[in-house]
Amino acid sequence: MQAPEIPRPLEARRSGPLEGIAELPGDKSISHRALILGALAVGETRVAGLLEADDVLDTAAALQHLGATLSRGDDGEWRICGVGVGGLAEPADMLDFGNSGTGARLVMGAIATTPITAIFTGDASLRKRPMGRVLDPLSRFGATFAARRGGFMPLSLCGAGRPISIEHHVEVASAQVKSALLLAALNAPGCSRISQSALTRDHTEHMLRAFGATIAVEPLPRGGEAVMVTGEAELRPACVIVPRDPSSAAFPLAAALLVPGSEISLPGVLLNARRNGLLETLREMGAEIETTNVRQSGGEKVGDLVVRSSPLAGVEVPPSRAPAMIDEYPILAVVAAFAEGRTVMRGLSELRVKESDRLAGIVRGLKAIGADVEELADGLIVDGRGIDGVRGGARVSTHMDHRLAMAFLIAGLATREPVSVDDSTMVRTSFPKFRPLMRSLGAEMMSPRR
Numbered sequence: 001m002q003a004p005e006i007p008r009p010l011e012a013r014r015s016g017p018l019e020g021i022a023e024l025p026g027d028k029s030i031s032h033r034a035l036i037l038g039a040l041a042v043g044e045t046r047v048a049g050l051l052e053a054d055d056v057l058d059t060a061a062a063l064q065h066l067g068a069t070l071s072r073g074d075d076g077e078w079r080i081c082g083v084g085v086g087g088l089a090e091p092a093d094m095l096d097f098g099n100s101g102t103g104a105r106l107v108m109g110a111i112a113t114t115p116i117t118a119i120f121t122g123d124a125s126l127r128k129r130p131m132g133r134v135l136d137p138l139s140r141f142g143a144t145f146a147a148r149r150g151g152f153m154p155l156s157l158c159g160a161g162r163p164i165s166i167e168h169h170v171e172v173a174s175a176q177v178k179s180a181l182l183l184a185a186l187n188a189p190g191c192s193r194i195s196q197s198a199l200t201r202d203h204t205e206h207m208l209r210a211f212g213a214t215i216a217v218e219p220l221p222r223g224g225e226a227v228m229v230t231g232e233a234e235l236r237p238a239c240v241i242v243p244r245d246p247s248s249a250a251f252p253l254a255a256a257l258l259v260p261g262s263e264i265s266l267p268g269v270l271l272n273a274r275r276n277g278l279l280e281t282l283r284e285m286g287a288e289i290e291t292t293n294v295r296q297s298g299g300e301k302v303g304d305l306v307v308r309s310s311p312l313a314g315v316e317v318p319p320s321r322a323p324a325m326i327d328e329y330p331i332l333a334v335v336a337a338f339a340e341g342r343t344v345m346r347g348l349s350e351l352r353v354k355e356s357d358r359l360a361g362i363v364r365g366l367k368a369i370g371a372d373v374e375e376l377a378d379g380l381i382v383d384g385r386g387i388d389g390v391r392g393g394a395r396v397s398t399h400m401d402h403r404l405a406m407a408f409l410i411a412g413l414a415t416r417e418p419v420s421v422d423d424s425t426m427v428r429t430s431f432p433k434f435r436p437l438m439r440s441l442g443a444e445m446m447s448p449r450r
């Protein structure tokens with residue numbers, strides 16, 4: 001078992017106007033999928049702009065254990081020599097996914113219909129996250145598993161020797177669960193039909209098409225959609241260009257809105273309609289965010305953003321928008337604390353099973369820095385105190401959660417007194433250059449004196 005890491009506190013202070021260009025890292029969701037589908041294709045897949053952060057690198061290491069060959073060129077391009085659908089080899093050691101629920105759950109799907117056994121584990125945060133939501137439906141393909149009571153890691157998954165195709169409705173609004181089932185369907189004879197009432201991110205569907213899978217999508221009469229995948233697929237390799245991550249963009253973007261006099265640009269950000277809930281909400285709050293140069297890149301919509309500091313008003317966020325901004329609620333809650341008036345966010349029970357219980361973490365953090373917030377069973381009410389109204393002057397606990405750490409550091413750029421976080425090490429799971437990037441824009445972020 002690994003020794004726990006030494007926590008690294010970090011502090012943010014009220015900063016002068018932010019300006020410059022924020023070159024953001026590659027999208028995390030697309031990066032995981034590019035590696036996994038590359039490993040399942042026959043031949044060499046190339047990936048440009050891959051997110052080189054712990055979460056994705058843990059998936060890369062797992063795929064090597066499963067027999068794929070991955071390498072990185074000096075130009076930053078990754079090459080994956082795939083083993084074909086059904087060709088993954090039994091790993092000789094445990095697969096350790098660190099902090100990454102996406103990596104773990106998607107790879108569970110990829111092996112569930114191949115007759116190999118793998119043991120999955122992760123860090124203390126991942127070992128508390130529910131895996132039954134993906135293991136139970138995967139067992140319908142014929143896979144078997146043994147997990148800790150409650151469906152927690154470490155767990156072993158034994159892929160089906162004679163998989164069967166399934167029809168399954170995914171109740172939970174999770175793209176990870178849907179994607180795991182779509183990946184499992186690739187090696188099950190016949191056509192599997194996976195439906196979901198929520199419209200969760202559709203990168204797996206886009207990328208399956210690019211890799212040559214036979215896939216169809218149809219709307220459900222009462223909302224949502226069904227995805228049909230034909231099994232025993234032969235995937236051909238692809239060239240993937242990973243757009244920049246909107247969930248990482250959210251942090252410098254929010255900082256520019258909150259720090260008076262700021263103007264920053266964020267080129268090449270993914271604008272997939274299933275990921276743009278934060279931009280929509282911020283614009284409703286009065287944010288000045290310009291989108292230009294909208295284009296298609298690698299099968300996804302991308303564009304350049306320019307953001308200027310703006311007076312913001314509280315809004316009611318429709319619960320139906322949650323899947324399109326699920327990772328952005330921590331930073332939205334911070335922004336709402338500096339707006340004028342009340343922001344209501346509901347339909348967020350999924351936030352309780354992220355890298356931490358994010359609803360509880362946001363509430364504790366906001367209260368610590370002097371903001372007005374109320375925790376609901378499935379949401380938050382934030383009463384904004386205006387741009388100069390939040391005190392700060394606290395150390396916030398981040399519970400091994402990268403997004404809580406970044407959200408509260410952004411808060412500290414606008415509070416009257418500095419804000420520190422107890423540990424910033426987890427930021428490297430999704431945004432390793434967060435601190436140098438924020439500093440290059442003019443943000444004051446440093447190791448605290450105490």
Ligand code: S3P
Pocket residue numbers: 028029030102173174175176177179201326327350
């Ligand atoms: C992801 C889906 C979301 C999101 C996560 C990435 C994905 O999780 O929170 O950061 O890449 O499919 P859920 O599917 O559990 O909502």
